Amino acid sequence: MVVAGESRKWMILVATIWIQAFTGTNLDFSSYSTNLKSVLDISQVELNYLSVASDMGKAFGWCSGVCLLYFPTWVVLFIAALMGFFGYGFQWLVIQKIIALPYFLVVVSSLLAGCSICWFNTVCYVLCIKNFPTNTQLALSLSISFNGVSAALYHLIANSIDPHDNRIYLLLNALVPLVISVIALFAIIHPLPPKAIQNHSANFLFQIALAIFTGLYLLISSSVSLNVYNARFALFGAILLLVLPLVTPGTVYVKEWAQKLTNSSLELEEWNTGLIAKDELEFIETETPSTNKILNYGNSYQARKEEDFYSNVVFKDRLLVLGEEHSTRSLIRRWDFWLYYVAYLCGGTIGLVYSNNLGQISEALGYNSEVSSLVSLYSACSFFGRLLSTTPDFLQDKMYYARTGWLALALIPTPTAFILLVLSGSKTTLTAATAMIGLSSGFVFSAAVSITSELFGPNRAGVNHNILITNIPIGSLLYSLLAALVYEANISDAVLRDGSMVCIGRNCYYETFLWWWLISLVGLVSSSLLYLRTKDAYNRSEKHKNRSETTLETFFSSYDRN
Secondary structure: OOOOOHHHHHHHHHHHHHHHHHOOHHHHHHHHHHHHHHHHOOOHHHHHHHHHHHHHHHHHOHHHHHHHHHOOHHHHHHHHHHHHHHHHHHHHHHHOOOOOOOHHHHHHHHHHHHHHHHHHHHHHHHHHHHHOOOOHHHHHHHHHHHHHHHHHHHHHHHHHHOOOOOOHHHHHHHHHHHHHHHHHHHHHOOOOOHHHOOOOHHHHHHHHHHHHHHHHHHHHHHHOOOOHHHHHHHHHHHHHHHHHHHHHHHHHHHHHHHHHHHOHHHHHHHHHOOOOOHHHHHHHHHHOHHHHHHHOOOOOEEOOOOOOHHHHHHOOOEEOOOOOOOOHHHHOOOHHHHHHHHHHHHOHHHHHHHHHOHHHHHHHOOOHHHHHHHHHHHHHHHHHHHHHOOHHHHHOOOOOOOHHHHHHHHOOHHHHHHHHHHHOOOHHHHHHHHHHHHHHHHHHHHHHHHHHHHHHOOOOHHHHHHHHOOHHHHHHHHHHHHHHHHHHHOHHHEEEEOOEEEEOOOHHHHHHHHHHHHHHHHHHHHHHHHHHHHHHHHHHHHHHHHHHHHHHHHHHHHHHHO
């Protein structure tokens, strides 16, 4: 039986891809931060506060989840677009010296801009979860991965206009997301009926293959020096690659009408006799309350009373089943949540802070001309890290491994990268470390949404995930302040550049890298403990899934024989 509107859900996924691709505007902060510092005549500590203010917007991200409970998705989308328009717009007016604002108002505008990014993300999360219940993790990972190419895309757009003016990034950050929101409006303005849900993994394989090619294209384009004309040609190719995902909804639409025309009588007969297609039965099986009854073993958290230290620490009140809904109160009372929180804080967030300081790090190590290339490299590697988070879904039939285990593995490159930066300040080391941190943090950003949905329930994932990412402004403040204090302490090695004092030499960030290495190790330990506590819940969920699939196969085999 053909499900009407199946092509529309793929159109919605393409819309979330476009939104994510052009709203990761926080990733290009390093491209214009030096100019902003010079115009405002502020210290490194004050500049870092602007970066922190942008991340602080995520502390209000939970508001977007609440708004989505009461307002249509397109309304929340345009609220996000307007916040970004005014937040980045005022900063552009300041950096162009068109208006003069006190430092406090620049901080507020940065906060508003950061808040818009979080609202955009929440819109995409909710659209993916609602429209792809049987492939939620794949839809989320694919959509979120494109957020990692934003810096590379903006780098191409800026070079296409004026490669010598970094101030243009702020203008692009204000205008482009607003334009993309208008385009995406046509796909998301009408809600999709629940019956339009099916499972088509083959389409995801095509989309992910196309995403990999897009990422490689942007990585190569951003790693070579391009003049205005070559940059425009490269930008045209990038836009073409972003349009190509429309092939999937177009193909599905054609198949829908072809099947409707050729099989209409058969469909009517199946409907009248009460037959249900296997894909629909799989979806109904996942969504029916009976599933929760099968999974409900009583209390979802088990208080272990063993006397030994290991059991009390590792297994106390651990999660036993996946998908149980958690209110805010129950969420913050769970040890699993706080282990998860610390792993994100000391893993993914520290990678984001590194990217925000990449401009000053490159400048201090003597690679000022490489800032844009390094930012684009981080962005591209973050993109591939997000795509890698789909690995558990594609390998689960051959090698099942709890998603929290993949999270722990993904955090290993971050401390490795920081210890390399402690040992060497060469260009090769900086490039390799940037790539490793980009891959690691990208995986965390993408996988975290799926993990939140699995551990604490899909229906409140929008609110619960925004509670989780309150760690970003906290970590941004602490880690950036640490970096700024170390930077200012070594200002004796400074030179005057563009009217401001710039620290030069490895000492400017040596102690920072050492501290960041120790902090990232804490994140790795925390994620490992989370895996130990949740692996049984994942194994139990996988066994139940396998039993359900076996039952379905037996049912249809029996039906075919009859």
